[in-house]
Amino acid sequence: MHPSVPVSTAAFARRFRLLMGYHNFTLRDIASATNNAVSTVGAWKNGRVPTETQTLKRLAGVFQVSVEYLLEGCDSNWPGRPARLADDAAGRILEDLDILQWALKSESSRRASEPTVKERERCGRVKA
Numbered sequence: 852m853h854p855s856v857p858v859s860t861a862a863f864a865r866r867f868r869l870l871m872g873y874h875n876f877t878l879r880d881i882a883s884a885t886n887n888a889v890s891t892v893g894a895w896k897n898g899r900v901p902t903e904t905q906t907l908k909r910l911a912g913v914f915q916v917s918v919e920y921l922l923e924g925c926d927s928n929w930p931g932r933p934a935r936l937a938d939d940a941a942g943r944i945l946e947d948l949d950i951l952q953w954a955l956k957s958e959s960s961r962r963a964s965e966p967t968v969k970e971r972e973r974c975g976r977v978k979a
Contacts (some may be wrong), residue, residue, distance in 0.1 A: 858922050860898035866895050866924060870914040886912045 871881070878896065883887045885906060900922070903905050911918045919925065 858900050863900050864898035885909045
């Protein structure tokens with residue numbers, strides 16, 4: 852395993868999602884660029900940290916960040932960068948977005964199960 856310091860899987864997932872969104876990459880895009888299965892990339896998105904050094908280097912290259920940033924959220928080559936603060940704020944935003952996506956999917960699903968106006972008209976429930 853590459854990292855000598857334990858890596859927070861939640862923080863890794865947060866950075867991974869943030870970078871995916873920033874670059875507008877899909878799981879398939881990353882899978883193709885890193886020569887991995889889409890399911891593997893999905894596991895990374897959910898916090899499973901790649902263990903092979905080459906994979907981490909390729910992944911960092913795809914996102915145009917250092918391996919250090921990818922794993923730890925900081926970059927010793929750019930010490931003034933407030934990456935940890937940005938990660939915390941980004942994490943809160945991503946959590947809010949996840950909640951909103953869930954709510955929208957729930958609402959969409961609920962609406963999809965309701966009869967449309969045309970269906971209600973056919974059944975005589977709504978006058979045309």
